[in-house]
Amino acid sequence: MSTLHQDWMTSIRAGDHARAWELNAREAALRPPGERDNPALPYHLRWVWDLAPLDGCDVLVRCYHGLGDTIQFLRFLPELHRRAASVTLEIQPRLIPLLPTGIADRVVPFDPAHPLKPAERDIEIMELSFALRVAPAECPPPYLQVAPADLPEGTIGLCCSSGDWDAERSFPPELLAPLLAGRECVTLDAQPSALPVRNPQGCPFDMAETAALVAGCALVITVDTMIAHLAGALGKPVWLLLKHAPDWRWAPETGRSEWYPSARLYAQPSPGDWAGAIAALAHDLDLLASPQPEFAR
Structure with a gap:
């Protein structure tokens, strides 16, 4: 990674967009027009x-x-x-x-x-x-709107797979099993799920149906993938489980996201430590006295 890009990433994560744009301009000036x-x-x-x-x-x-x-x-x-x-x-x-x-x-x-x-x-x-x-x-969320699916109050959406782009963003769904006892859940992964969810066949490929499921959830727990952005753009409470050194758009040290104010960030404490990230999320989930009203706090 170049020093210029590293500086840009640091600026973006700090919310210093004026500095990031200055670095964008410097980088653009170096590009061959052809x-x-x-x-x-x-x-x-x-x-x-x-x-x-x-x-x-x-x-x-x-x-x-x-x-x-x-x-x-x-x-x-x-x-x-x-x-x-x-x-x-x-x-x-x-x-x-x-x-x-x-x-x-x-x-x-x-x-x-x-x-x-x-x-x-x-x-x-x-x-x-x-x-x-x-x-x-x-330009804060929500900037997308869809009619929500009819789901029980307090339903939690789960997404553990980020696809092939970066396998380190994904983890085995069974790691979430201890969180699900006594909770209504749906999977937002495309593949069939062995977890106790309302849709074990998996999430529909159709984007409108997927968005309706997300909109119907009280909370979405997801890895860094499209589902995270969809939930954030809809203004839904979304808790992201992130690898130790996540993408430029997430600043895990803050626990929050400038892009999606309804998001909480839970990064691996050390590379590969999904158990640690999930434990931190589980602790916060257990603190919720009443599911839906508290998720966005």
């Missing part, structure tokens, strides 16, 4: 915005990263829409059912084999905070 949206690179490694002003322009927002990344940065679309002449959002098809009405002038499913042609201005969605100079606290 490398912009380079088709030789995987989509998630590409940079798109060339620092040209967006105000009054026709802007194409590309979503080249993961579903969780897109959900996290959707919060900035209304501000972009206010400033730009028009906004086209090229987004992962699975997320389209969750989008608020009017979030963009045009919404197009992203087809990696046939991306849209460049517009007057192109930008990747994760570049929006820097481009607009808008911090996450200025």
